Amino acid sequence: MSHSDSFPSPFPLRWAGELLQLLPERALWWPDARVLFVADLHLGKAAAYRALGQPVPGGTTQENLARLDALMARLAPHRIVFLGDFLHAAQARTVLAAVEAWRARHAGxxxxxxxxNHDGRAGDPPDALGIDVVDEPFLLGPFACCHHPQTHATHFVLAGHLHPVCRLHGPGRDSVRLPCFVSDAQQAVLPAFGEFTGGWLMEQAPGRRFHAVGGDAVWALPEQE
Structure with missing residues (x-):
């Protein structure tokens, strides 16, 4: 089997005593509970920009949903927790129709x-989608599911919002920015799942760990002294 035909390679680790997998698809998998965590999908973002007259590419909503479809087919999750910014803004009918068709494929x-913050602007998804909508923190097992990075007195925080990226340096002045998972002692920030979302270059800090995402792999970056 060639590398291109192989499954993506997750990175296993433990947070809050639970075995988790950092996925190259830029999502987090909790195998024992069969829960998939996805941050910052931002469905309809490109459409919102096009509505303002910006010449950005189309098809990103369908691409994002297709990537999510493939991930769900491989993992068969019992639950998906979206860590905020599911919709980017109030959406055109075409975007909502695509989301409704996607949800119908996964009704169970x-x-x-x-x-x-973007969900506040976009409004809650239509009730017909059957998505429970809650405020942060949403407690699930040992995890406090949030959108904004924060601390919690009793639970390990899983958050999004920042769209974290890291910079890898090559020979000379060569460098590349890659999405990454960023974790501290009691919280972790997931990379944005959605395309066309940009990224925030996260600073090094004592005890902070970075796991870069590139191609079909996730790997740990060396810890800073």
């Missing part, structure tokens, strides 16, 4: 949306 899977 429980879904929860933790409201993010």
């Amino acid at each position: 899977i429980a879904m929860t949306l933790v409201r993010g």
